[in-house]
Amino acid sequence: MGHNGLREPLRQLANNCSLPAALEAMGERWSFLILRGSFNGLYHFEEFQSELGIARNILANRLARLVDHGILARQTCDDDRRKVEYRLTEKGFALLPTMVALRQWGERWETGMPATPVLVDARDHRRIAPVQVMSHDGRPLTKHDLLWSLPEDVAGETPAQAAE
Amino acid sequence: MGHNGLREPLRQLANNCSLPAALEAMGERWSFLILRGSFNGLYHFEEFQSELGIARNILANRLARLVDHGILARQTCDDDRRKVEYRLTEKGFALLPTMVALRQWGERWETGMPATPVLVDARDHRRIAPVQVMSHDGRPLTKHDLLWSLPEDVAGETPAQAAE
DNA sequence: ACATTAGGTTGCGAATCGCTACTTATCTCG
DNA sequence: CGAGATAAGTAGCGATTCGCAACCTAATGT
Structure with missing residues (x-):
């Protein structure tokens, strides 16, 4: 009957799975590319914007979301208070x-x-x-x-x- | 200066990276959950629909997309020609x-x-x-x-x- | 033949995307 | 100090996508 060893009891797919939770944090457009930018040493809004070519409002939204989810940490620079640094948290590095x-x-x-x-x-x-x-x-x-x-x-x- | 060993030459982020290509195939809403359904032995349209609670038109669109990208293979059942089977390809399993x-x-x-x-x-x-x-x-x-x-x-x- | 099932498609209102322009706070330079 | 320039957003708005419900068509059961 084609059982492949990976079958999980049905009706439990939607519940009790952490995949939807992970996608809630990372599943939107641009989120993974922003994360990749972070892994590659992009820290500032303008860097992400020019490097990825993403619209500014979308970028602002995604950065805020990633911060809300604890994946990036937002901190204004001490030496130039116009600038904001977005850095990976431990949770972000875990991706x-x-x-x-x-x-x-x-x-x-x-x-x-x-x-x-x-x-x-x-x-x-x-x-x-x-x-x-x-x-x-x-x-x-x-x-x-x-x-x-x-x-x-x-x-x-x-x-x-x-x-x- | 905070160099973390993961810095990649800039201006090459957008180009020469396969992450955008991967996201082109898998980056849309529901795609990963449909994939997960496939790994768990869901084969038919109605199974995905009732299991994931996804809208029918969106499901049709995503299944077609995954088939276009060679992640799922679409085949009508021999024993009941109303039914269609969506099965993971090798490329799909590789995810x-x-x-x-x-x-x-x-x-x-x-x-x-x-x-x-x-x-x-x-x-x-x-x-x-x-x-x-x-x-x-x-x-x-x-x-x-x-x-x-x-x-x-x-x-x-x-x-x-x-x-x- | 009639109802049911499987796999879609269509219409339409709501939400999101993406482009451009604007704003606000801060820094630099003369 | 004052005049730009810069960083990080926000606002407006048309275009696209989402999601719900209803409808459609082919194949099947009874």
Whole structure:
């Protein structure tokens, strides 16, 4: 009957999933590109505007939204109080794997070539690995290796861990 | 001066980046939730509609878009020619790391709790690891370990490899 | 043959997008 | 100090997209 190992009990898709919550914060147009700008050292409104070519009102709206969600922190510069700095918070930095995964997918399946410049390991200047889904002990997993499970059926955890 | 190791030469943000290309395919409202439905075994228009509560015209538009981008394949059922099956292509499956990374981020930073059900390794029923950016030899990397580099400066590759 | 189901399409009001122009606060330079 | 220039927005407004409900068409069940 075509069961593929990834089937989750229906009627629970909409509820109990954090994907809608994540998209609430990051799902709008320009949000990911603004985030990418932040990862690349853009700090100021005018930098984002000229670099991304986004309309000013939309940019203002998105920056405010990202600040509201705690992804960027807004601080006026001390040395020039006209300027405002938008910097990634820890929560914002935590989106790095998502962003890299999306970018790598685009490279592989849309543009067909690695974007320049390339993201490398600072230690040995080698390309980073493709972002993968891994088991707890570091084995790469494909869709055939994955199952949806209820928290109480997860191995290697106490009930307290499962609830946290 | 606050250089964080992730600065990419400016003026190249908009060009030469596959993130806009990826977002062209997946950046619209509902696209990720439809993808998630596909990963969870939803195949038919009415399933997506009732499960996600999305408007019918928007759903039709998004499914067509995902098919156009080769993320879903559309095929009318043989046994009931009213029905249409939307199934993930290889390209669509390749979005799994992105989707898992986004979901995990939402769990950690938005909902604050693991969504039920939980994605586990089928072999040992243990939770999958957090999706991370890794070096070529499997070390986890943080933002401090990363640099942007031109293709010709990437170590461990011939020029031919760099160009491909 | 008649009703039902699956997968859409159409119409239309509401919200969002994007462009341009304007505003306000701050800094620089003479 | 006063005259620009600059940074970060805001306001107006037409164009696009969203979302709800109703309708349509082909295939199926009874």
